[in-house]
Amino acid sequence: MTSSISNEPISPLTGVDRIVETRLPTRHGEFAMVGYEDHLGVAHVAITVGLDDETLNGEPVLVRIHSECLTGDALGSHRCDCGDQLDAALARIAQEGRGAVIYVRGHEGRGIGLLEKLRAYALQDRGMDTVDANLELGHPADARSYEQSAHILADLSVTAVRLLSNNPAKQEALEALGVRIVDRVALGVADRPDNARYLATKRTRMRHDEPLDLWERLLDGDVPTLRDDPLVQLYGPLVTAGPDLVIAQLGQSLDGFIASRTGDAEFVTGPEDRLRLHRMRALVDAVVVGASTVIADDPRLTVRDCAGDDPVRVVVDPQGRIPLTAHVLREADAPTLWLVGPDVAVPDSLPAHVTTGRLATAGPTDPAELLALLADRGLTRVLIEGGGRLVSAFVAAGEVDRLYLTTAPVLIGDGVPGLRFDGTDVMAEALRGPVRRFALGEDVCTEILLQAGSTS
Template sequence: MHQSEQDHALVLESRTVLPTDHGVFTTCAYTFGNVTHVAMLMGDPAQAEAPIVRMHSECLTGDTLGSHRCDCGDQLEAALQAIAAEGTGILLYLRGHEGRGIGLAAKLRAYALQDDGMDTVDANRALGLPDDARDYTAAAEMLRHLGIPTVRLLSSNPAKAEALTSLGITVADRVVLPVLDRPENSHYLQTKRRRMRHDPLAGRVSVQEDTFPVYRTLAEHPEIVAQLAQSADGFIAARGGDAEFVSGEADRTHLHRLRAAVDAVVVGATTVTRDDPQLTVRAV
């Protein structure tokens, strides 16, 4: 399906539904400039005044292979969770953006330089490559086709908001996803904050705090919260005493939001010996 003359380079290739861990998304494949991108929609974003939108740059290593050198996989999961929690929104998966637009092979060469002590910016420059080569024209064209002139952008990168604005899309607000640093990517993320204007970790506004104010309330007031996992048929543990798989994914996400909001987690000795729990915040 070809667009108007103004949007002649944009082609809607297909439209279908995609059931995921976070719910069912209407999923569109768009080709722009010989590259195919994906738009995942939940609800009816065109009816919202400013739906939440995540422009997610393709990252094979982080999104698919589970690499901890970046936070791309964590950001992707957090964005889908945020859209599902709000009930409406869009995730634009932008292909051709590997390594901030330098390509997979060059990104891995840059990783090798980082292994020798360079940061992500200096590694790109040592290879004769730009700090960030991404272009967001396809994202703006997709949003226009979907009838979305105004967005609330899920991003810690002000350059993304500036790029959309320059392309005619109004960014009513920029919301930072609540993804914490890992030991393996902390230096990389600090470099982006120090040298590429990304928002600092401190003072972030969590989209989940806005969507679920109960977690913010718990974080701001002295509370003791009792949490119990229970199976659909009323059991809190298996016959052997372990409770590792009693609850489902939604319950574990809720539990991790509670953990993120409190100062300490207290469990019984039997839980420690039977389950050996990590008691960390991982799902949010």
């Protein structure tokens, strides 16, 4: 349902006055805040970043038109998704570096006012949906108008908009006012038990977009700011980390072994941790393992347990030890880069999915050299997956941004060690970093932030 508004394009600056400008530091970064007053005396604000740049030149700007919601925005109510969407919009615009949230007052309850919204809530408590509750009280399903928003955009010199909204009616209303919208960008936050019916009503009766799967959204680079969602907590920082990222991971026993003394590692950690690993593979360009891992485990190194693209499989094999029957060389389910030493003889008849590369020496591989070699091939988001010696070398060289150590509640007693590198004589000089911990079934995954420049 669209708002009942004029279809005539507005003249700039006839409906709002710019009153004041100031700065707004937030947990998402610092914004500029501009205060406006409309012809009815209602105050509105534009929360902006990057709009004072002289290079704007008519480029489309990411904009969220956010309707005032005391219960959701200020009180954290879960009956609606307003607070979550406001937080997500500020985070998305801060990440983009240019955009605006126009916070429209007078839109409480889709324009019916605070007390009437509470009366509508009471009717919803008795079984009505949000549309029927408004109609029962004698109001339209949506009484909002957006003239003030169109005036504010004109004042901000925003001439083309990428509208951050799930509501096609909002786009139609703004376009009827002469606002040029070049794209509508989904702004999704995960449904909560308390607002699932409300959101379902908006989708079925008010044409709001259906939600994207949360993992699919993360794969698309869209990171919701629903702070208590495990997917967002664990993978969100990896999505937003940028094009250059090195992560490493090991799954080990409580006493620090990644396999038994026979090399058996199936399975040290449980299925929840294996799903985590597959999701991390889906978020990188390349997954790197050493020759010993391929010889011992014959891994596939693909994304199988979740949606996502397979990364390039990189095998570091300075002495050419892995057998030609290894899965990564035999099966074309993902591209494979086989890195061998300068004197290793490579068969001419390798499958088409296998590419070979030359390392500088037949000895231990220098992590920085390996990363440079991968970067030359466009592989800059890298997961060092194993084994213990390779991960340890990267950690010791200071080349890991985030390290994930998953410990399983098992004691092996003797076996293949996990993380090992030259240590320090005093605890004060031990390698430390901010940590986060995640329960994955019976396992515990500890994330250690090792590089000061990494995104947290």
